[in-house]
Amino acid sequence: MINTIDALNWRYATKQFDPTRTLTPEQEHVVLETFRFSPSSYGLEPSKCVVIKNPEIRKRLREEAGGQPQFTDSSLLMVLCSLRTMDEKYVQTYIERIAQVRQIPLESLDGFKKMMLGFIGRLSPEQLKQWMQHQTYLALGMVLATCAMNEIDACPMEGFDSKKFNEVLELHKYGVESTVLCAIGFRMPDDPASKSKKVRPSEEELVIHVD
Numbered sequence: 130m131i132n133t134i135d136a137l138n139w140r141y142a143t144k145q146f147d148p149t150r151t152l153t154p155e156q157e158h159v160v161l162e163t164f165r166f167s168p169s170s171y172g173l174e175p176s177k178c179v180v181i182k183n184p185e186i187r188k189r190l191r192e193e194a195g196g197q198p199q200f201t202d203s204s205l206l207m208v209l210c211s212l213r214t215m216d217e218k219y220v221q222t223y224i225e226r227i228a229q230v231r232q233i234p235l236e237s238l239d240g241f242k243k244m245m246l247g248f249i250g251r252l253s254p255e256q257l258k259q260w261m262q263h264q265t266y267l268a269l270g271m272v273l274a275t276c277a278m279n280e281i282d283a284c285p286m287e288g289f290d291s292k293k294f295n296e297v298l299e300l301h302k303y304g305v306e307s308t309v310l311c312a313i314g315f316r317m318p319d320d321p322a323s324k325s326k327k328v329r330p331s332e333e334e335l336v337i338h339v340d
């Protein structure tokens with residue numbers, strides 16, 4: 130495994146992917162498992178991802194996203210999605226899974242269930258949507274970090290029309306909406322963006338120490 134800081138310096142939002150290079154099945158597995166293992170508030174996991182390899186669909190999506198070449202040239206295009214809504218049935222299914230996996234009685238989870246339902250119930254539909262999207266962004270961060278640590282290139286992307294993507298991918302069928310994208314693959318050695326120095330505020334500017 131490479132040094133963390135070196136990995137963070139090595140990664141960048143890749144603009145030009147090498148269309149001839151694809152992830153190995155193991156690399157793809159690591160990326161998708163990272164998405165699955167991403168933590169979420171209460172563990173409710175309100176995110177799903179759509180992985181698109183089909184060149185025709187990617188071409189269509191590229192047209193809907195200002196022609197960004199990452200759509201067609203990366204090895205994987207991940208559309209990170211959030212649930213359209215979350216109801217009591219969803220929470221109950223989660224509770225049953227905990228009881229089954231941890232081999233504990235359902236009743237012992239009554240308090241936890243009540244707490245989650247109380248939290249969700251206090252949110253407006255818009256706030257609930259936003260909260261679920263926050264969890265999806267967290268998964269994006271995890272995927273970016275995993276890619277960096279495994280010398281896999283990635284580009285996070287918000288520059289797309291979410292409504293259009295929902296339509297093209299018929300995401301309503303899965304009860305989700307597109308939130309953010311991640312193109313994953315391998316950089317072209319001469320991608321000019323790979324030569325750009327990182328621009329970040331200094332640690333002193335970013336970190337507030339309260340001693």
Ligand SMILES: Cc1cc2nc3c(=O)[nH]c(=O)nc-3n(C[C@H](O)[C@H](O)[C@H](O)COP(=O)(O)O)c2cc1C
Pocket residue numbers: 140141142143144197284285286287288289309327
């Ligand atoms: C949520 C998010 C959305 C982004 N959307 C795009 C995008 O649509 N297209 C693109 O080329 N880069 C996109 N970027 C890349 C950023 O411009 C880039 O991460 C930032 O400038 C820092 O540079 P670095 O990632 O190369 O270190 C996005 C980054 C994030 C985190």
